[in-house]
Amino acid sequence: MALLKREEWQGFVRDVDWSYRYVDDDAVFPEWLSGTGKVPREAWLAWEESYKVSYPEYVATQREKESAAYAVKAALQRSSAFDSLTEGWKSATKMHFGGVALVEYAAVLAELKMARFGLNGSWRNMATFGALDELRHAAITTFFGHEFIGKDPQYDWTQKTFHTNDWVAISLRNLFDAMMISSNVVDIAIELPLTFETGFTNLQFVALAADALASGDVNFANMISSIQTDEARHSQQGGPTLEILVEHDPVRAQWVVDKAFWGSARAFAALTGPAMDYYTPLEHRKQSYREFMEEWIIDQFIHTIEDYGLKKPWYWDEFMRGLDIWHHGLHMGLWFWRPTLWWRPMAAVSPDERAWLVEKYPNWEKVYGDKWDVIIDNVNANNMEATLPETLPWLCSTCHLPACNATQSRDGTWRVRDGRIYHFCTNACRQIFWKDRDNVNHETLIDRFLAGQIQPMDVGGILGYMGLTPDVMGDDPDYEAWTKDYAGRPAEGIAAPASAGTAQS
């Protein structure tokens, strides 16, 4: 029997569906999982992906990708490439491995939910491929990070991070649980493939791959490039879903996009921002984080959502202002609270690096330079205890990141009284919390601390609660690199060593 041609069979295998005789459609696709909302059930019949793939094609392509990625890895394993990487770049990779490996696993669950509860056969088909993609991503990321544990125990956090109560892990769990685990599939398709993957992983994977190559880390570039090729395919689940939702419920469509974009932007400011503008060696930086955001996120993403008839999110001005401050504040916070990290954050504020920062962010010196100068003077006075934390930063009740946006109001008005007081890092975090508060399901580290869940109630207790052990706790890899040029200058108004009493003035 001759094989049918692709075009003769693909049309009816890609969207196989059933008519149910024993159960109602509602029982098979319950609202809380399928989330059709105001969209009539039959409207989903129009769902169609733009790039079609069959299972044999999928398997053949994935096999080639896997073979290529592991062949490069095997070849590099025998070289000394890892040893020549800078500490800054290694930190960027540790952050990525720990922050991403198990998010990929959460994405398997999200794709599987769409593969079961998606409202059209072809959507469920695409999501099945998506689940296989994400399984590969979780595996490849965990495996690539695992290789380095013998050289550096911080890489153990590739697999460990999401099993701890480290504040970075709590923040990421809060974001991705809302995006992938507790959402219905319509919201998932818009939050995850459309907003997060189309919008943000472009930045993380394409731009960071370029930085990886510039830093000499061929292995890492190879891994994330291999992953990115999958994203491009399964992320197309967002478009057809959004198209149908916009037609029937544009208000919901706009809200879901806005919320997911904001949460993604906050997380990227914390992780990708410092990696690009501080951890990547100066000579290897191609663009600033802001420039990357403008090129890869803002232009492309706004163009995309406007094509679907949506508007810029309501918080757009606040977001754009944030491109000049969020990640600088978060970098300083990550550095000051460095014992809470599984990587070695480098301050990267030598005169040359500061000149670059000012060129890219004209207000940088004015907003952050004075604080780094005090830290530098303490390092040069060998007063290291003044550079280490004795309390927690206040954590935002929405994004769980430190409330550290220097240009925001400080009058304490960003809160809601809902039986208690909440504080937020930004206006949009407050607005999202208020509108979405039934969906907020993680307590911040501050909440946990004040509820007595963290014992003893001191820095040691907090570090223990976060799962940090002395062999892993973050520290600056090279203080001299960014302080030596300032040594010997007059340094007034710095803290006296604890034994000597209060601050000098």
Place this chain on the structure above:
Amino acid sequence: MTAERGAEDRAPELVPLSAIFATDFVQILVPVTTANTMAEVAAAVAHHVEGKRVRALPYDKIVIYQGERLPGDLTVAAAGIKPLDHVTVEYDIPERS
């Protein structure tokens, strides 16, 4: 019948605050008690920041709560500051004539 006891008669209770010091970049958790004065609250907040991220200045420090500058001898209880409230601590820099 006994007279209701005022806040000042009770044992000091813990009041964790969200606080920011002068030009610092981040709000921090600072535990104080109902019995602490504003001068003590200012010192407790400054302890984490002054000379560590914000260069120390030779001026007194004041607590600002809900937009109001509070007297240094006022207690947390008397000021009505509640757990999780936000306070700002600033230097009391004399205005130049």
